[in-house]
Amino acid sequence: MKKHLYIKTYGCQMNVYDSGRMADVLAPIGYAPAQAPDGADMVILNTCHIREKASEKVFSELGRLRLLREERKAEGKGDLLIAVAGCVAQAEGEEILARAPYVDIVLGPQAYHKLPEMVAQAERAAAARANGDDKAAGPGRGVLNTDFPEEAKFDFLPAPRAEGPSAFLSIQEGCDKFCTFCVVPYTRGAEYSRPVEAVVAEARGLVEAGVREITLLGQNVNAYHGVGADGAEAGLGHLCRALAKIPGLERIRYTTSHPRDVDDALIAAHRDLPQMMPFIHLPVQSGSDRILRAMNRGHTRDRYREIVAGLKGSRDDLALSSDFIVGFPGETDKDFRDTMALVDEIGFIQAYSFKYSPRPGTPASAMPNQVPEDEKDARLAELQALLQRQQIAFNQDCVGREMDVLLDRVGKLPGQLLGRSPYMQPVHVTAPADLRNTIARLRIVSAGPNSLGGELVAAADPPHSSERACA
Numbered sequence: 001m002k003k004h005l006y007i008k009t010y011g012c013q014m015n016v017y018d019s020g021r022m023a024d025v026l027a028p029i030g031y032a033p034a035q036a037p038d039g040a041d042m043v044i045l046n047t048c049h050i051r052e053k054a055s056e057k058v059f060s061e062l063g064r065l066r067l068l069r070e071e072r073k074a075e076g077k078g079d080l081l082i083a084v085a086g087c088v089a090q091a092e093g094e095e096i097l098a099r100a101p102y103v104d105i106v107l108g109p110q111a112y113h114k115l116p117e118m119v120a121q122a123e124r125a126a127a128a129r130a131n132g133d134d135k136a137a138g139p140g141r142g143v144l145n146t147d148f149p150e151e152a153k154f155d156f157l158p159a160p161r162a163e164g165p166s167a168f169l170s171i172q173e174g175c176d177k178f179c180t181f182c183v184v185p186y187t188r189g190a191e192y193s194r195p196v197e198a199v200v201a202e203a204r205g206l207v208e209a210g211v212r213e214i215t216l217l218g219q220n221v222n223a224y225h226g227v228g229a230d231g232a233e234a235g236l237g238h239l240c241r242a243l244a245k246i247p248g249l250e251r252i253r254y255t256t257s258h259p260r261d262v263d264d265a266l267i268a269a270h271r272d273l274p275q276m277m278p279f280i281h282l283p284v285q286s287g288s289d290r291i292l293r294a295m296n297r298g299h300t301r302d303r304y305r306e307i308v309a310g311l312k313g314s315r316d317d318l319a320l321s322s323d324f325i326v327g328f329p330g331e332t333d334k335d336f337r338d339t340m341a342l343v344d345e346i347g348f349i350q351a352y353s354f355k356y357s358p359r360p361g362t363p364a365s366a367m368p369n370q371v372p373e374d375e376k377d378a379r380l381a382e383l384q385a386l387l388q389r390q391q392i393a394f395n396q397d398c399v400g401r402e403m404d405v406l407l408d409r410v411g412k413l414p415g416q417l418l419g420r421s422p423y424m425q426p427v428h429v430t431a432p433a434d435l436r437n438t439i440a441r442l443r444i445v446s447a448g449p450n451s452l453g454g455e456l457v458a459a460a461d462p463p464h465s466s467e468r469a470c471a
C-alpha cells in the first residue's frame with residue numbers, strides 16, 4: 001500500500017534541498033508526498049537552529065504531531081511515524097528523545113542517506129507495538145543518528161528530480177570559520193566539498209529534465225574546493241566554468257558566500273561567463289572592525305570594501321545583498337554608526353538583518369556586555385529602514401530597463417506570468433501561457449517595494465516542448 005510522507009521545512013535553502021533529497025530517498029520504499037500532516041503516515045520536521053527559540057518551536061510542533069497520531073489511531077488509520085531532522089536534531093538529538101520519547105527518528109544532516117534503514121527499523125518497531133509485542137518493539141520509540149560519518153552522504157543519495165525551471169544543487173556543506181555567534185560549525189560539521197564531476201553530472205541531469213537555472217548551495221559555498229577530473233582541487237570559479245559548458249544551463253547562482261573566500265578565479269568567472277547572474281549574497285554582518293574582530297569574521301571593513309570593488313570590477317551591473325547582525329555583545333552606538341555608514345557607502349539591493357540572539361554553546365553567548373533588547377530593537381529598525389530605502393531605490397531604478405526574466409509561475413491575475421529578474425526580484429507580466437518556464441525579455445514598467453511589473457519585449461528562447469515543460 002502506498003504510504004504518505006509530509007516534510008515540514010524550516011530555515012535556509014540547504015534545508016529545502018535536503019528535504020527534497022529525503023523525499024527522493026524515501027520514494028523507493030513506498031512514500032509518496034502528502035500535502036499536509038493530516039493524512040500522512042510519516043512526518044519529518046527538517047529543523048533550523050540558527051535563530052532563537054528554534055528548539056522550543058520544534059517541541060511545540062512535536063506536541064501537535066503527537067495529538068495527530070492519537071487521532072489517527074482512534075480513527076483506526078494506523079500509526080504515524082515522527083522524525084526530526086536538520087540542525088536542531090544534530091544539536092539536541094539526545095534531548096529530543098528524552099523530552100519527546102514518542103519521536104521515532106532523530107537524524108542529523110549528515111545521515112540522510114541512512115533514512116531508509118532508520119524508517120524500516122521504526123516501521124518494524126511500530127508493527128511490533130501494534131501487535132502488542134513490546135519486547136520486539138524495543139524500549140522506546142526513538143532511533144538516533146547524529147554521526148558525522150566518514151563516507152559522504154551524497155554518494156549514497158539518488159539524483160534529485162527537477163520540479164520547475166530552477167533548481168538547487170548542494171555542492172558544499174559545513175563550515176570551519178567559527179564566527180563566534182554561529183551554530184553552523186557545530187551542527188553541520190567541517191567543510192566538505194563534492195567532487196567537480198559529481199556536481200556536473202547532477203547539473204546535467206537537472207538540465208535534461210528542463211532546468212534552466214541552478215543555484216549552487218553551501219554554508220560557505222565559495223570555500224568550495226572539490227576534487228577536479230585531474231585530481232587537483234578546484235575552487236568555485238573553476239566549477240562555474242565547468243557548469244557553464246552544459247548546453248541549456250542559462251543561469252548560475254550560488255549562496256551563501258563568505259567575503260574571505262572571494263578569489264580572483266571567482267571574479268574572473270563573473271567577468272567571463274554570461275550564465276553567472278550579476279547578484280551576489282555576501283554577508284558582512286557588521287561595519288565595525290572591533291565587532292568584526294569579536295565575531296571572528298576574518299575580515300575588516302576595508303577588506304570587505306576591496307572585495308566588493310573587485311567583484312563590481314568584473315561587470316558594471318553587479319549588485320549585492322547581505323546579512324547583518326545588530327546588538328552583538330559589546331556593540332556600541334559608534335559601532336552601529338559604522339555599520340550604517342558602510343551600508344550607506346556600498347548600497348545593497350536586498351538584505352537580511354537580525355538582532356543578535358545568543359546561541360547556546362557559541363563563544364559570543366558567554367561574552368560580557370550583552371546589548372539590551374530595546375537597544376537592539378531600535379538599531380534594527382533604523383538599519384532596516386535604510387536597507388528598505390536602498391531596495392526601493394534600486395527597484396525604481398529598474399523602471400525603463402530591459403531585463404531577462406525566468407518566467408516560472410502563473411500569476412494571480414488571468415493571463416499573468418510571474419518570474420525572477422537576474423537580481424531575484426519577482427516580476428509579473430501579461431504574457432502567453434506557453435512562455436512559462438522560459439526566459440523572456442521584459443521592459444520594466446513599474447516598481448513596488450518588493451516586486452516589479454514588466455511588458456514583453458521578446459521571448460529570449462523558444463518555449464519548451466510539452467514533454468520538457470515543468471510542473
Ligand code: 5AD
Binds near residue numbers: 357
Ligand atoms: N544571532 C542573530 N543572527 C544570527 N545569524 C547567525 N547566527 C545568529 C545569531 N546568533 C544570522 C547571520 C547569518 C544568517 C544566516 O543568520 O547574519 O549570516
Ligand code: SF4
Binds near residue numbers: 175176182183219220
Ligand atoms: Fe556561521 Fe560564520 Fe560559518 Fe557563516 S561563516 S556558517 S556565519 S560560522
